[in-house]
Amino acid sequence: MIYQDSKTLLDVRGLRATVNGIEILKGIDLTVKSGEVHAIMGPNGSGKSTFAKVLAGHPAYEVTGGTVAFQGKSLFDLKPEERARAGLFLGFQYPIEIPGVANSQFLRLAYNTVQAQRGKDELDPLEFDDFVREKMKLLEMNPDFLDRSVNEGFSGGEKKRNEILQMALLEPHLAILDETDSGLDIDALRVVAGGVNQLANKDNAVVLVTHYQRLLNYIVPDFVHVMEAGRVIKTGGKDLALELETRGYDWVSAEYRAGAGARA
Amino acid sequence: MSSVLQNLVNQPYKHGFVTDIESDVAPKGLNEDTIRLISAKKNEPAWLLEFRLKAYAQWLKMEEPKWPNVHYPTIDFQSISYYSAPKPNKKLKSMDEVDPELLRTFEKLGVPMNERAKLAGVAVDVIFDSVSVATTYKAKLAEVGIIFCSISEAVHQHPELIQQYLGTVVPVGDNYYAALNSAVFTDGSFCFIPKGVKCPMDLSTYFRINTEASGQFERTLIVAEDGASVSYLEGCTAPKFDTNQLHAAVVELVALDNADIKYSTVQNWYAGDENGVGGIYNFVTKRGLCKGINSRISWTQVETGSAITWKYPSCILRGENSVGEFYSVALTNHMQQADTGTKMVHLGKNTRSTIVSKGISAGRSNNSYRGLVRIAPTAAGSRNYSQCDSMLIGDKCGANTFPYIDVRNPSAKVEHEASTSKIGEDQLFYFAQRGIGAEEAVSMIINGFCKDVFQQLPMEFAVEATKLLGLKLEGSVG
Numbered sequence: 001m002i003y004q005d006s007k008t009l010l011d012v013r014g015l016r017a018t019v020n021g022i023e024i025l026k027g028i029d030l031t032v033k034s035g036e037v038h039a040i041m042g043p044n045g046s047g048k049s050t051f052a053k054v055l056a057g058h059p060a061y062e063v064t065g066g067t068v069a070f071q072g073k074s075l076f077d078l079k080p081e082e083r084a085r086a087g088l089f090l091g092f093q094y095p096i097e098i099p100g101v102a103n104s105q106f107l108r109l110a111y112n113t114v115q116a117q118r119g120k121d122e123l124d125p126l127e128f129d130d131f132v133r134e135k136m137k138l139l140e141m142n143p144d145f146l147d148r149s150v151n152e153g154f155s156g157g158e159k160k161r162n163e164i165l166q167m168a169l170l171e172p173h174l175a176i177l178d179e180t181d182s183g184l185d186i187d188a189l190r191v192v193a194g195g196v197n198q199l200a201n202k203d204n205a206v207v208l209v210t211h212y213q214r215l216l217n218y219i220v221p222d223f224v225h226v227m228e229a230g231r232v233i234k235t236g237g238k239d240l241a242l243e244l245e246t247r248g249y250d251w252v253s254a255e256y257r258a259g260a261g262a263r264a
Numbered sequence: 265m266s267s268v269l270q271n272l273v274n275q276p277y278k279h280g281f282v283t284d285i286e287s288d289v290a291p292k293g294l295n296e297d298t299i300r301l302i303s304a305k306k307n308e309p310a311w312l313l314e315f316r317l318k319a320y321a322q323w324l325k326m327e328e329p330k331w332p333n334v335h336y337p338t339i340d341f342q343s344i345s346y347y348s349a350p351k352p353n354k355k356l357k358s359m360d361e362v363d364p365e366l367l368r369t370f371e372k373l374g375v376p377m378n379e380r381a382k383l384a385g386v387a388v389d390v391i392f393d394s395v396s397v398a399t400t401y402k403a404k405l406a407e408v409g410i411i412f413c414s415i416s417e418a419v420h421q422h423p424e425l426i427q428q429y430l431g432t433v434v435p436v437g438d439n440y441y442a443a444l445n446s447a448v449f450t451d452g453s454f455c456f457i458p459k460g461v462k463c464p465m466d467l468s469t470y471f472r473i474n475t476e477a478s479g480q481f482e483r484t485l486i487v488a489e490d491g492a493s494v495s496y497l498e499g500c501t502a503p504k505f506d507t508n509q510l511h512a513a514v515v516e517l518v519a520l521d522n523a524d525i526k527y528s529t530v531q532n533w534y535a536g537d538e539n540g541v542g543g544i545y546n547f548v549t550k551r552g553l554c555k556g557i558n559s560r561i562s563w564t565q566v567e568t569g570s571a572i573t574w575k576y577p578s579c580i581l582r583g584e585n586s587v588g589e590f591y592s593v594a595l596t597n598h599m600q601q602a603d604t605g606t607k608m609v610h611l612g613k614n615t616r617s618t619i620v621s622k623g624i625s626a627g628r629s630n631n632s633y634r635g636l637v638r639i640a641p642t643a644a645g646s647r648n649y650s651q652c653d654s655m656l657i658g659d660k661c662g663a664n665t666f667p668y669i670d671v672r673n674p675s676a677k678v679e680h681e682a683s684t685s686k687i688g689e690d691q692l693f694y695f696a697q698r699g700i701g702a703e704e705a706v707s708m709i710i711n712g713f714c715k716d717v718f719q720q721l722p723m724e725f726a727v728e729a730t731k732l733l734g735l736k737l738e739g740s741v742g
Contacts, residue, residue: 056693056697057693057696058693059689059693060689079696080693080696080697081695081696081697081699081700081701083697084696084697084698084699085699089697090697092694092697095694096690096691096693096694098691098694098695098709098712099685099712099713100709100711100712100713100715101708101709101712102712105708106698106708109698109700109704109708110698110699110700113698113699113700114699117699149712166698170698170699
């Protein structure tokens with residue numbers, strides 16, 4: 001939702017990044033204010049997931065240009081864990097399995113780390129157990145998942161629910177959800193989207209990275225951005241997603257190239 | 265490898281101090297005279313000198329084993345001193361008589377002696393270089409008939425027991441290093457639990473090598489009679505020297521009918537520096553004999569130190585229905601090399617064994633599991649379950665598994681499972697994205713990986729082991 005008195009959470013200017021020396025992001029501009037929901041769409045290989053990982057500080061990517069301000073501070077001055085503690089959350093496209101580490105233990109450590117950062121009380125294992133079970137209801141998750149190793153042997157849908165559970169626990173200021181809808185059946189999609197909607201409020205913001213318009217039926221974006229070859233080539237409202245669904249990406253691309261020609 | 269992964273294993277060795285205590289050191293070199301000198305210094309009976317000389321004669325005919333997957337320059341056995349005792353070497357009656365400098369050493373090491381020993385309720389025997397310094401709680405244990413003392417003392421006080429059991433599980437000519445130990449061992453612990461007695465507290469030994477160019481050759485013998493049980497803990501540290509020191513110990517366990525021996529080790533000998541200079545060569549023979557029916561011997565080891573570890577705590581399951589267990593965590597970092605595992609030899613009917621081995625390699629280290637499961641024709645209905653997991657941290661280390669299985673009885677059941685995993689950049693990034701830093705993440709992953717072994721350790725040791733692994737890996741992940 002767009003609010004009048006909202007603050008700028010994320011301000012990306014001319015962001016460039018490489019992986020193994022190959023430039024993937026070629027100058028991205030994006031502004032996200034509190035209360036807003038943004039969708040980033042685009043064909044495979046357009047740099048959507050790279051953009052999400054670069055914001056979170058994945059070590060495989062090197063930032064080669066531009067600036068990113070998160071809540072007024074330069075994001076690149078912060079290590080990945082510091083970005084997380086400052087309230088930046090990445091929902092992983094492929095959540096990582098961590099054999100031997102109980103989900104409950106992992107969730108509690110993450111929760112307490114962020115709580116400590118915010119000067120709030122940490123929870124002991126018993127208190128946390130009550131707290132996390134409440135949050136799990138929201139996502140219709142079986143409490144058995146607490147005792148299992150983090151993401152190990154989880155189905156695709158279970159992994160994604162576990163991501164949103166972490167978002168619910170950590171209450172981030174900015175949540176970037178990378179292809180959260182991929183691999184979900186229609187019921188799981190409804191549950192996951194419902195969870196995200198309940199967590200969204202006027203003080204935080206959500207950036208959805210997605211291939212398909214399907215998710216946007218459940219989580220309605222205020223802005224839709226189209227990426228191609230490492231740039232945002234078009235920005236519109238929620239109707240743009242519907243238009244992409246029927247017409248594909250080619251026309252946006254053609255329009256951008258024509259515009260680029262005119263600008264040149 | 266990311267720089268995060270490079271920093272987590274570079275924690276300085278905190279036990280690397282040298283205690284300034286005058287030592288009575290034998291001249292370097294090994295020959296019959298050295299052995300006679302050791303035996304004379306210790307005022308030993310003739311039969312023990314004979315035992316030593318027999319071992320020495322066998323050793324001379326043997327060759328250093330070349331089959332372990334470890335590499336080191338040839339050891340010059342003539343450049344080692346085979347006896348080193350802190351001076352003054354008079355008999356100590358109480359802890360108050362112990363050299364305060366020595367006590368400070370143990371304080372630095374966190375050894376629970378004195379009041380701390382009493383609070384902790386642990387009976388401790390301390391072996392400093394080659395000599396047993398103090399045994400706490402002896403009187404209290406004596407009330408229930410338990411003998412817990414240094415092996416030299418036992419040679420004088422309980423010669424019949426030592427003669428009956430010494431060398432029965434590990435014969436003098438068993439292997440190169442066992443033969444060497446049998447020839448030159450200087451001290452160690454002896455523990456005897458009489459029939460029907462459950463040892464009321466954990467028994468504990470701390471070993472420390474303090475003198476440069478001295479070898480440590482301790483000998484441990486534990487006997488549990490019918491229906492007896494004991495839990496025994498062993499800890500080891502050594503100061504930092506640029507030269508390599510040899511540690512060749514022998515541990516023998518004997519469990520009679522329905523007896524139960526649990527032997528736990530946390531080994532943190534000096535491992536050498538990050539370039540592999542210095543460190544202990546840890547060539548150890550540990551073996552338990554389940555002699556009686558329904559007896560049980562359980563080895564738990566956490567091996568984090570030593571430049572080279574060569575160690576296979578084993579069980580000979582002779583008694584019917586006897587049980588052997590081996591739970592191991594072996595961590596190598598920098599240039600460390602470990603070739604460790606176990607042997608489970610099933611002789612009796614319906615004998616059972618469990619092997620759980622967790623190897624963690626970091627830096628440029630090499631970590632091998634080597635194990636033998638042998639089911640003899642007589643061992644009808646026997647079972648073994650083995651699980652060998654390896655974890656790699658970074659991309660310059662190695663892990664190997666050499667399981668040998670030899671089944672001679674068709675009714676036996678043997679299972680072997682193995683896995684290899686790696687702490688990767690993506691796992692660490694996942695933790696980081698949830699606000700958890702690399703060191704905490706690695707510690708959590710490692711503890712999860714080692715959980716099955718740690719839960720076998722006595723509480724106090726489990727906490728220590730968890731901390732130790734964290735320290736050892738500090739800086740290896742970055």
